[in-house]
Amino acid sequence: MTAAPEAREMVAIAALAAAEKGATDIVALDVSDTLVITDAFFIASADNERQVNSIIEEIEDKLRESGHKALRREGTREGRWALLDYGDLVVHVQHDDERDFYGLERLWKDCPAMEIEGIEAPSRDRANEVDPDLAGSGE
Structure with missing residues (x-):
């Protein structure tokens, strides 16, 4: 199963709106095979609280x-x-700090990324990043 066409349409709208306001690391994940409550997660970052709200x-x-x-x-x-x-x-x-700390991409790394027309994929793969606080801790 893949995300419904309506979810894909909403992802595209959200991504373009977020990019217009300067969001970074824009990612959409198709979680339809994993979750029954939603088809897609849209994730974006901002430098500060005001920008998150904007x-x-x-x-x-x-x-x-x-x-x-x-x-x-x-x-x-x-x-x-x-x-x-x-x-x-x-x-x-x-906020960038929360995104790095909570690592939604790491939690949902088994879910495929959705291609978003007009949005460049993030330059780094957050799903594979290792939290430096956890590296070597055996967790």
Whole structure:
């Protein structure tokens, strides 16, 4: 099974909106074979809390314009890790520090990355990065 066409459409809209606001390391993962509650994860990074919220607002605006409304919205007050739940798509916009620490790509590394037209793949593979704090700790 692969992500539904509607989820793929939402990923494309979210990615272009995030890129427009300066998001970095934009990635989408097809989690449809692993999770029953959603088809795709969209993940992007920002340098600071204000930018996290700016990216989230732009994604929400663009998705709303195309007829999609978030079912739930979390973390926007803190601006460190904001989440938008659209059912078929879950959007994660994280401050760079949270992204490096929590490593969503490492947790979901068995899920295939989705190609996003018009968005260049990240220059580094976060799924294979090793947390320096855990390296050599036997974990």
